[in-house]
Amino acid sequence: MRVTGEVHLAGLGSWLPDEVTTADAVADGRYGEADRKASGMLAVRVAEDLPAPDMAVRAARTALRRAARTGLTADDFGALLHCATYHQGPDGWSAPHYVLHRTLDRPIGAAQVGPGCLGMLTALEMAAHRLAADDGKDAVLLTAADNFSPSLVDRWNSSRLFLLADGGAAAVVSRRGGFARLLSVGSVSAPVMEELHRGGEELFPPGITVGRSLNFEERSDYWRSRWAQGAAPPKVHLGDVVADAVDRVLAEADTGLEQVARICHTGYSEGALHTIYLDPLDVDAADGTWEFTRSIGHIGAADPFIGLERLWTRGEVGPGDRVLLLAAGPGMEVACAVVEITEPYLPATARPEEDL
Template sequence: MRFEDIWIAGTGGTLGDRVPVEHAIADGSYSADVARGTGMISVAQATQAPPELAVTAGRQAIKAAADHGVVVDRATLHLHSHSNYQGLDMWPVASWVAKELIGTDLEGQPTVVQAASNGSLTSLDLAATALQAGRAETALITLGDRFAEPVDRWYLSPGMVFGDGGAAAVVSRRAGLLRLDSIVSETDAALEGLSRGDEPFGTESVPRPDMRKRTRAFLARSGISLSEVRRRSGDRTVSVVTRALTEAGRTLDDVDWFVTPFVGRALFQDSFLRPLGFTPRNTLLETGLTIGHLGPADQLYALAHLVTEDLLRPGSTVLLLGTAMGFTFSAAVLTAA
């Protein structure tokens, strides 16, 4: 979908402490051979609860937006996204985050966006669509996750390590740091079984799901091979990127920053660069290798990083790519003010 006059007015991002992967190799949590394949250097590990990480990032984004004349208030649409445990069971986490950041008297309903690792772009799409339809003047997106025990951050998903952090963005119809030009999403639901395997539905959550076992079970029984999974995923990546760029009136040659999920070096090459067949001018791969995959927060954390490190020139084109179990694929094109 193409958007008109929808802006990112403020961004925020926070991380846990960067812990060298050598510590995990030394205590047997992570294999040295796997570490060489991913290229991971360190991983962000937090002591704060995920909603607290989201609030920290949210305060940064709200302040940055206010500096550009955009105010978050009781009429602001609030979306909160996460993929892992938020610290309490049976608890409206979005309401708590909104209370901490906006107040107790709200016109709308704080809403959780459950889109796994594609939470940044899914939330941005929902917020931008609502603003363009005139349902709100501003939106606040918050994200926060921590992959502490009993979750196995080192082997939760092949080719990456999960880090702890939060991100946020204020979206506005007025002005801002980056103009949102387009977002496109697609889903290949035939691949949802990669995250389910052949496990029956239960009555309680599993504290340490064996995601590698589920993937092996799916590949053994689904009739879809690993090479077919890669082909289908590559085709969807090409499709959303091509459609988003076309709707924005751009091509891959126009992209100044290509921002993907924070995955390991081999997966970055195989899942993102190889299908698209291009060499981007700038990426945040090296940054990702020092912090890990932040669940749904990667893309909005990346925008905060680009802004705070003053890496964007006026008119720079940013291409964001999001993928998640499901399997979902999203791409967004933004232009720096």
């Protein structure tokens, strides 16, 4: 979608817990040395028992404080969109409204957005549509957070594509201006591939209700076995979907890949990062955020925005630079956005201890 109106990122925030190194995980038997070497990962962030919505609140408060310099107040927001890839709290309870209560605290709509790891980019597109359709409110707050510490989750071995990490991110989307202008945003899906994340699991009862763990590797093993027995694998490669989505969004932004200063991608392990993202685009790891994400891990939907915050606050991108935000998730679907940095980071907009 080409964004023709004034849609900006007015503020970003993140909250990351302490790191646990992959070397320590190997030393205490949680992670294999061969897997550690193959992944290229140095550490992941682990929040222990801090609820995911509280991490979203902390990130949102930073984003809101940074956005306040544009004149935005809580009364200017029309909605809150919260993204999550894992359980947030009690069944039948609303994490989005918990975040809303502890941030904007206004009687506006709050909703949870998916699917999975591209949720925050999906929410960004939804926010752009809302701002275009309703001129009564000037901003939308986006949040994302996950905590993969429950005992049913083995963050070190649930997938060879990534190591699950904890943390939160937030973004203020506004028509009043900000530090970056949204040029385009969109997604491409390959629904024939939805079964890859389902594996051999039945749809009912839901796995969590019978104590089944979140284990993508088991589902991958299921399909490897089926293919070895003669079942036909999907004819679509996720890397092709990535290339298609990026081509479309870049064209809508009147931008070539050579004009993109940096790519903020999902926090995958090294092999998966190249196979799924970098190689299909014919770009190097230095063009992305690998040197950062390899010490963070995969924090669900938050990854691209955590990466953008780091680049912006450290001055690695500045006015005139165009940045590609990129994520893939179950479905299979790939979402991306192109933003152009319009203002440098001003450290005075956040307390020193909150700067990255």
